[in-house]
Amino acid sequence: MTKKTDIDQLKQDNAQYLFHPMAHPAAMQKNRPDIISRGEGCWVWDIDGHKMIDGVAGLWSSNLGHSNKRVRDAIVAQLDELPFYNTFRGTTHPRAIELSARIVKTMAPDGVGAVLFGNGGSDAVEGALKIARQYWKVQGQPERTKFISLRQGYHGVHFGGMSVNGLGNIRRAYEPLMPGCFHVDTPWPYHNAYSEDPEELARICAGLLEREIQFQGADTVAAFIAEPIQGSAGVIVPPTSYWPLVREVCDRNNVLLIADEVVTGFGRSGAMFGTRLWGVKADIWCLAKGISSGYVPLGATALGKKVSEAFLADANGLATVAHGYTYSGHPVAAAAALATLDEIEEKDVVGNAARVGAHFQQRLAEFERRFSFVGDVRGKGLMAGIEMVSDKARRVPVPRNSDIPQRVAREAYRRGAMVRISGPNMILSPPLVMTREEVDHLVDILEASFAAVQATL
Ligand SMILES: Cc1ncc(COP(=O)(O)O)c(C=O)c1O
Structure with a gap:
């Protein structure tokens, strides 16, 4: 239990020294968190x-x-066994390997073939965007570089993710953002200019995506990225037919579909993944948050087999993953995630x-x-x-x-x-x-x- 004087000091120090995400530092002095x-x-x-x-x-x-005792014990055991080692070319460690195999097994019904790790949701998005561009280079279509995403979407705070995000208030301070990112309307049943009928709205919004792809030139578009349910924008649930229609649009135009499941992954919506809720397989998934139940920072980018197999088959030296972090696949985070997945399944x-x-x-x-x-x-x-x-x-x-x-x-x-x-x-x-x-x-x-x-x- 913290003493009263220490509590006062903590509150004062917080206001003075700690800049909080998504907050004005001066406002933190007046309205203390x-x-x-x-x-x-x-x-x-x-x-x-x-x-x-x-x-x-x-x-x-x-x-x-x-x-959760199981997650806690897994973390402590891992700290005793090996607190850290890297997974850069040349070394790896058991927990990262086990977790990659476990995610691929868990996502076998979705067609996942491989995974790369980061430290949270923004990393997972950054990995997805970079791998999508690289995929097209590996495929001999290097001009496919653009991204399309939804207004009101949130994809974290790295420059790539921020550039595809559709919340104006978190873009302004950091502009100019990454070129080649375009936005289309969200199928938002409560606020939209198109229709009160959700399925008609889904058709219209999927049509807007296809028009934007064609306007840009389908052969210049790398991927469409969206959340299966938009979380940060205030939990916007799309009409049931939207994602299946989006899948069709992406297939018709040979555009990759990236599902940002940072919030919806691992059960949040009542389905293991949000894409499963809509009966759709993405090409790339962004995972974080619930993957380790938040006990230790972890993010993962899961690659559908179309993508992972293209990388494995590359004979031109184009598929080297020139991306990754010191802490990619951190053993303590991986141990926490393995225990989390055990809990999710068994309970x-x-x-x-x-x-x-x-x-x-x-x-x-x-x-x-x-x-x-x-x-x-x-x-x-x-x-x-x-x-x-x-x-x-x-x-x-x-x-x-x-x-x-x-x-x-x-x-x-x-x-x-x-x-x-x-x-x-x-x-x-x-x-x-x-x-x-x-x-x-x-x-x-x-x-x-x-x-x-x-x-x-
Ligand atoms: C859909 C989505 N993507 C990405 C992120 C970024 O995750 P992080 O804050 O772990 O970087 C978030 C965070 O809330 C998110 O909701």
Whole structure:
């Protein structure tokens, strides 16, 4: 337990010395972030000892909760055996090999043939974009270099990922970004200019992708990248037919399909992978977060056989992977991931996410009817977004400077639930091992928090 004086010092030092992702440093002085100091199961405690149910699983990542003994023991055992060795040409180590084989086995139904490792989601995306370009060079089509992606998409913060991401507010400060990246409209049922009919919307948006590919010249496009469900934008679930139609568009135009499964991978949506939810096989997958249940940073880029076999077959010296990190396949991260995969399989974590997730979605859906400032509740499995609006009939989100979303979040915090706000959205992504009773506890707190704010409007 941290002493009171130390707590004050920590808060002061945080405001002074620590620059936080996606935050203005000066704002961190005024609105000090919550210091979370302990976790157990689906619960966390802040440094003042306040206990909360974790509605965000760290950040879409602690899918097994915060005190999984098997993952913890695997990490400790690996630290005793070999804390680190590299996997650059010439050396490797057992855990990286075992994890690569395990991912390929787990993703055999998806057609995965090989994997490369990084340290998180942004690395996984960077690996995917680079391998996609290199694939076309290996295939003798070096002019296929462009990327197309979705508006509202989030693909991490490296220059490649940032260039394909479709959230304007995180691009501006770092422009100019990578040339050759183009965006098309997201099939967003709640906000779109095209159709109220989801399947018609899917057809229109898949058509927009095909038109953009053809406008660019299909022989100049390397890949289309998208999230199976857009997480950071506020959990935008596409219509059921969108991904199958996208697969057809990519096939017709010989464009690679990259699925950014950093959030949706390993069960978040109630399916093991988001692409499986849509019955689609991608060519390349970006994996992170749930792969190691967030216990140790890890990312992976999984390559479909079309890609991996082309690299293996290259006889022209073009397929050398001139990419990778000191910590690619870090043994401690790989050990954590192997234990995580054991847990996911043996404890039917994905089944739990589907079952408990259905109840979660059902209960949250009532908020739309109950609260005048809730415009849209959307989600799948254990991921959900609640969009707050200033005009429900016209679907106008609360303005960026509105304090309403933060007020709801503070009410929830006070009542004992950790949630996350992004723009007008509350984003929920609890651990995938959460029980129905814990979900009810979380939703009860949210209900009371929305009601408390509604009473002041
Ligand atoms: C879909 C998606 N891709 C990539 C990333 C980047 O992952 P990281 O923050 O681990 O670099 C994220 C992070 O939330 C994400 O949601």
